[in-house]
Each structure stands twice: as structure tokens, then as C-alpha cells.
Amino acid sequence: MFEQLQVEHSLFYIDQDHMNRFKNLAAKWQSIFPDVCAKCLNNVDAWANVLNNWVFLKSQQTDELILNPSKAIYYSINTFLLDELQKIQIIQKVKECENDDFQYFAAFHLGNAIDLWVYDTLEKSAESDLLKPQNRIPYYLAFLNDDFQTDNALFHKNQTRAIKILAQVIRSQNCFRITVSSAVNRAVDMYDHYVTK
Template sequence: MAHYYTYQSIGGMMMFQQLQVEHSLFHIDENHMDQFKHLAAKWQTILPNIHAKCLNELDSWAAVLNNWFFLKSQHHHNLVLNPIKTFDYSINTFLIDELQRIQIIRKINKNDNDDLYYFIAFQLGNAIDLWIYNTIQKSAEADVLRQARRSYFLAYLHDRCQVYNASFYHNQTRMLKILAQTIRTQNCFRVAVHSAVNQALDMYEQYFKE
């Protein structure tokens, strides 16, 4: 079996260490968060690079976090989406529903393996981020990408009457219409997901093979 890797933080705390329970779309506690951070640290030298095309770096790590909990939720029924956030993060809940329809995701969900889930969650985070960026960038709504790099997963904590949050919900709606239409008429999302999962499986097998 491949050896385990350790890492040392260069210049201070690694970005994923700044994640909070509030970044999760799922009902979690600090123990769940510690599990994720342990895996992120464990595999830092193998999976170090977050693309952060649409979101800032911390929110991009939060996307990986939420992918990981999504995969785990298929086996751990105490991991459920926070209903308060299903409205706030309509794009994310929509994409979670779409992921559940993809055969390769359903096959992966037959396992219950935190390390494997982490590899897949990380690669999905990068792949979906890039897919969203490319899809929106080619549309008439490309201007929303400039605002998306502001605080995203903690935006729900702000008063919805504030100007920023009014814009936040409006932009979610604009982007969701484009992404949903693309998924309904093209195969690019499914292709991106399959490619990400297969890449994760190849990497996982490489580092865990006898």
C-alpha cells in the first residue's frame, strides 16, 4: 500500500484550516469539520491545487467540503442538507440533485470510504468550478462572475435586506437559469463529472495499490 503523506504549512495556516461549520450546506458539527480538515491535511501534497475560477480560494475549499459531505450523506443519514440554505444556495442544491442522477456517482455511493470520497470531492470541486466558469463566461450573464469571488458560502449570514445580499440572490437566479438550460440541452456537465470521478479513482488506486 502506498505510504501516507504529511505536509507542513508554509507561511502559516493552510486555507482549508480556515473553514467553519457555517461554510457547510449540511447540518454538521465541529467533529465533522475536524474529519474533513484531517483528510485535507493528509492529502495536501497529492491534491494541493484549488482552481478558484468562480469563487475565492476559501469558498472553493468550502465547495470541496460540501462535495465530501454530499458523498458521505448517502451512507450517514444524519448528514442532511440544512433547509434554510436550500433557498440561499439554489445553484448548489440544484447541482447536488443533478449529481445524484449521474450513474458514476450512484456507483461511487455504494462505497463508504472517507479517503476515496475526499479524492472525488476535490476533483469534483475543481471540475464543477471550471464548468460553471466556462458556461457563464460564454453567456450574456458573464458579469456575475466578478461578484461571485466575494464571500459566497457565508453570504447567508448577512441581512437579506442589505444591498449586497439582494444582488447575491438575484445573481444566483441569473446563473441558475443558464446552468439548468445548459444541463438540459448539452452533455458537458455529465462529461465533466465523469472525467473528474475517473481522475480521482485513478489517483486513489495509484496511491493505495499494493
């Protein structure tokens, strides 16, 4: 499925070279990571989560990888979660690491873990209708639709509803930080097993 990703799936300013690097990594490690967890999104968008996590982790190394401000406004749930990731010390260490392979391992595990955490958190909330299958339309390319730009679009309302729940859980519990740390630790273990053994 990662082959279907386009530059437009990125929330960051990237070019085709960045996309090709990511796809080469995905192909290289496909036997270890055959497919992503897709509880909240369709499969292509779940791969886009991994892509965006990888670019986010690489953004420490270069000034050119910055969040696209027009997308940041509309994909507010992603911006919120990236801001929360930025506050976690183990993520800072991964961002400082200049190793494409390890950052891919970390991005993959983060993509799966955060998707599952968001799903579980929303499922337990009063807003579990956000998880209904009809809400799993293409997500990262939604900005290409004409009605996406309107403030009253269901897309934006759903983002706002989800952020309220996720923010409340993050502020009152430690589960997001634990989820993220566990994902990075799994990435370290797998990297040590498959690459540095």
C-alpha cells in the same frame, strides 16, 4: 486554506467532528492536492465546495447528514447542482463507497471540475458579468449578512440568473455529465496510483 473552513461553510447539518474529519483528510493528502481551482469563488469558498461535495458523497451512509433547508433555499445554485449530481450513475456508485479517502479524492476532483465547468459555461453566456471579481465576495458565509435574507438581494438575483443558464446547458448538452464522469475517473486513477499501488 482548508484550515480556515468553519462548520458554517457547510450546506449540510454537520458538527465539528465532521469538519475535523474533513480537515484531517485535507492535511493527509495535501501533498497530492495542495490547492483547489478557484475560478468562480475565492480560495476558502473553493475549499468549501470540496467540503460540501465530500459531505454530499458521505450522506448516503448516514441519515444525520442532510441538507440544511434554510441554506438550500438561499444557495439555490448549489442545491440545483447537487440535484443534478444525484442523477448521475457514477455519483451513486461513489456515494455507496464507504471509503473516506476515496470520497475525498472524488470530492476534490468534483469541486475543481464543477467550478471550472460553471466558469466556462457562464463565460460563454450573455451573463458573463456574473464572473466579475467584485462578485467573488465570501460566498458560503453570505447568509450571516443582514441583507442576505431579503428577496431583492443581489446574491439571490445572481443565483437565479446563473441557474437559468446552467440548467439550459445541462438540458441541451451532455457536458455536465461528461465533466462529472471525467472528474470521478481522475479520482479513481489518482486513488489507484497513490493509495492502492
